[in-house]
Amino acid sequence: MLFEILSDGFFAAVAAIGFGAISDPPMRAFPVIALLAAAGHALRFVLMHNGMDIATASLCASVVIGVGSLLLGGRIRCPMTVLFIPALLPMIPGMYAYKTVFAMIMFMQHLGDSAASTLYMEEILRNGFVTFCVIFMLAAGAAAPIFLFNKRAHSLTRNKKYISE
Amino acid sequence: MKTAAELKEIAQFIAEYATRLMGSGVHTSRVVRNSKRLGEALGVRVIVSAFQKVVTFSVCDDDSGEVYSEVADIPPLPISFELNAELSALSWEAYDRQMPLPEIRARYAEIVARPRLDPIFTLILVGLANASFCRLFGGDWFAVSIVFTATLLGFFLRQRMQARGFNHYVIFIASSFAASMYASVALMFDTTSEVALATSVLYLIPGVPLINGVIDIVEGHVLNGIARLTSALMLIICIAIGLSCTLMIVKNGLL
Incomplete structure (x- = not known):
């Protein structure tokens, strides 16, 4: 079990580094991105393993x-979005998105057969809804601290010696 | 007190700064905040209104009542987190140390001139990323290796087409088709081919506009947020089109 959690975190970290690289982050951000992605994905793995739903x-x-x-953003003077957007990407529900697209195609191929097309329509709704919910939860959950801790979130890139608490 | 020429110079620099940030994929409220902060450092008040393709703003000198307005196009730049971080830090530094305009301008030029990550390096990282993604979804090692090579192919195609200046949507359709078509060779072997097909296109997901769109909407820049989400949705539809072309061809193998 522990090995599974660790390997889940490891692969999430690699995925986050790679997807982050597309958006050209500063070099000093990579370790933090990897750490956040591993912690987040491993936590989701554990929670889902204990029966919590994916959203x-x-x-x-x-x-x-x-x-x-x-x-961690203040320590390396990076805005929050620079760190959390790559870290969230490994949690994109790719299989659900794929199943939605596949069911759409199969639905179109079975328009004449009402039993089969109903089945595929149900698949489209089920998978599409999960995809939407998970992506929305990811964006909303990670951005929430920006709104809750406004002042701190807005001065992460400021030199510490000028911040008066 | 600023002279009209000084005010104009400040406005033009802030125009350059703000459009660079918007073009590099920074969410709207940060661009507005950074520009205002930069203005404050230079002793003027800045009022910004940002849209998807253009930024308009006024620079006011409250001592003399002088106002200078400027409209600037947002250039279509590649997303850059590095510029996001460094230019935000520059605005704080200018504010805290009261830097004069020529010094800010020099620092700005130095930051913008920094090279991006090496394309080959990015290519390999993206390949590894998508391969580990496949692993996360429960693919076996054979599927992982197929996804790795499929991503190399697809992302290389995307880089080449971007360099040639192809249309955005065409690039997304073509590279999603190429990657998924390549990944469909997994169907010929006894492996988790469905996972391989599904993950082969995920490197294209436009995560930055998706999340920026949500942030913009929540922070009250609703129009900008919806514009960002719409453009992200268009790209996702393009990925789906490319994937669909593959699925139409190979669907009998999947049933």
Whole structure:
């Protein structure tokens, strides 16, 4: 079990580094991105393993990533979004998105057969809804600390010696 | 007190700064905040209104009542987190140390001139990323290696087409088709081919506009947020079109 959690975190970290690289982050951000992605994805893995649904588990994980980027962002002077957007990407529900597209195609191929087309329509709704919910939860959960801790979130890139508490 | 020429110079620099940030994929409220802060550092008040393609703003000198307005196009730049971080830090530094305009301008030029990550390096990182993604979704090692090579192919195609200046949507359709078509060779072997097909296109997901769109809407820049989400949705539809072309061809193997 512990090995599974660790390997889940490891692959999430690699995925986050790679997807982050597309958006050209500063070099000093990579370790933090990897750490946040691993922590978030492993947490989601554990929660889902204990019976929580994917949307709620994603929300918990994204809040952890958001708060983590707030706490660590000041140290390396990076805005929160720079850290949490790559860290969230490994949690994109790719299989659900794929199944939605596949069901759409199969639906079109079975328009004449009402039993089969109903089945595929149900698949489209089910998978599409999960995809939408998870992506929304990811974005909302990670961005929440920006709104809650406004002042701190807006001065992460400021030199510490000028910040008066 | 600023002379009209000084005011104009400040406005033009802030125009350059703000459009660079908007073009590099920074959410609207940060651009507005940074520009105002930069203005404050230079002793003027800045009022910004940003849209998807253009930024308009006024620079006011409250001592003399002089106002200078400027409208600037947002250039279509690649997303850059580095510029996001460094230019935000520059605005704080200018504010805290009361830097004069020529010094800010020099620092700005130095930051903008920094090279991006090496394309080959990015290519390999993206390949590894998508391969680990496949692993996360439960693919076996054979599927992982197929996704790795499929992503290399698809992302390389995307880089080449971007360099040639192809249309955005065409690039997304073509590279999603190429990657998924390549990944469909997994169907010929006894492996988790469905996972391989599904993950082969995920490197294209436009995560930055998706999340920026949500942030913009929540922070009250509703129009900008919806514009960002719409453009992200268009790209996702393009990914789906490319994937669909593959699925139409190979669907009998999947049933």
